[in-house]
Amino acid sequence: MIKSMTGYGLSKLDDKQIGLSVEIKTLNSKFLDAIVKLPREFSDKELEVRNMLSDKLIRGKVSITVTYAKKEDASPKVAINENLFGVYYHQLEKLANESGANQNDIFKLALQMPDVVVNELSDEDLEEEWKLLSESINEALGKCDAFRISEGSVLKQKLVQYIQNIQSWLNKVNDQDPKRAESIKEKISQKMSDLIGLENVDQNRFEQELIYYIEKLDISEEKVRLKSHLDYFLQVIESDQSQGKKLGFISQEIGREINTIGSKANDAVIQRYVVSMKEELEKIKEQLLNIL
Known part of the structure; x- marks a missing residue:
């Protein structure tokens, strides 16, 4: 089974209390290269998410984005640390006055400073919502894996065709090889005749040298x-x-x-076949x- 490293999976959960969305995108990479974007409430779960990605996707450039939102009718589970907010606000206001900067965004910036907004979700609440989130992640991973398998089936058909094309050219090399050996023998004999005349050649020595020369050009083992x-x-x-590395x-x-x-080869016809085989091999590579 061939799997592509290109994949996509989307999972959504929508109930009375929360809305969850998990989106996973994957591309080719030699190793697992994961970009994990989690809501602040689940930032401590990043390692677990990475382990889930590693177990299911193995390798590839992976991007996972999780969005999490409380419903309007859900009771708020956060509190504002007003004292800390005031400290941040006055410090930012002072810096803005001293530097002449615009003060329009000071309120927003102070609200986003560390520990101003305090999460009051209980451990039980967080565990329950993490269970829902992990189920959504697994669902998105399953869809992403199915996408990879589907893409892999298309790649498999192409690879099989390329291999069959190389085999076809190899068959033509097999047909040409006997003609090549005879052609080499004729060329050498003609050269010897032109240079010194065949009547002046020791036939036994000539046959020995000819066999040695042809053996050096023999491609039988390479074809096998x-x-x-x-x-x-x-x-x-x-x-x-899926064994992309082995392939x-x-x-x-x-x-090789x-x-x-x-x-x-030392033969123009076989050289053309070799060029065609190289073209198919480049397509394979x-x-x-993009194969896992």
Whole structure:
């Protein structure tokens, strides 16, 4: 099963007392890179939220935004520390007078200063609301994971097609290889004939050198290994877990064999096939960047 690292999940809860919204967005990244935005009431739960993201999403660039609001008909659970508010207000007013700054926002700023607004939710209230929030987060995570699976199925189809294209070009390399060996033999014989004449060549020595030269250009092992890597890639892509990193390592081995075939081929036709295989491999590498 292939999972994309691109995902989206949204969960909403709306009852008589509170309104909750959890939005999760994910993009590709080598590691888990999470941006967590929680309401002040649940700021101490950030580590738990990060652990939930890590367990479900594994890796990727993740953004989770939680909005939380009390309903108008819900009894307020906050208090204003009026003495502290007065201290902040007068200090800000003094600074504004001394610097000639605008005083329009002093009230708002003083109200937002630390410990002015005191949360009076009991531990039981907070635990109950955290339970609701964690359920909403899990629901959003489930939707995000389903989105990733859906996107992954599309990526899987593309990857399978690219691998099949490489296999098709490899089959053409197999068809051309015997012709290549014969062509090399004819070229060398012609060169020898042009230089010194074949009648002046020790045929036994010539055959030995020719075999040695052709063996150096032999690509049989590379073709077998490339076929094996292609089969293994398709095997891994069908596994129960999404294994983007493993597929990345296999694609590196595929590239190594393709490059070796190209460097040893000494044949214009096979070189064209190699270029086509490299084009398909680049498409694979590009898609693998977004696979979990």
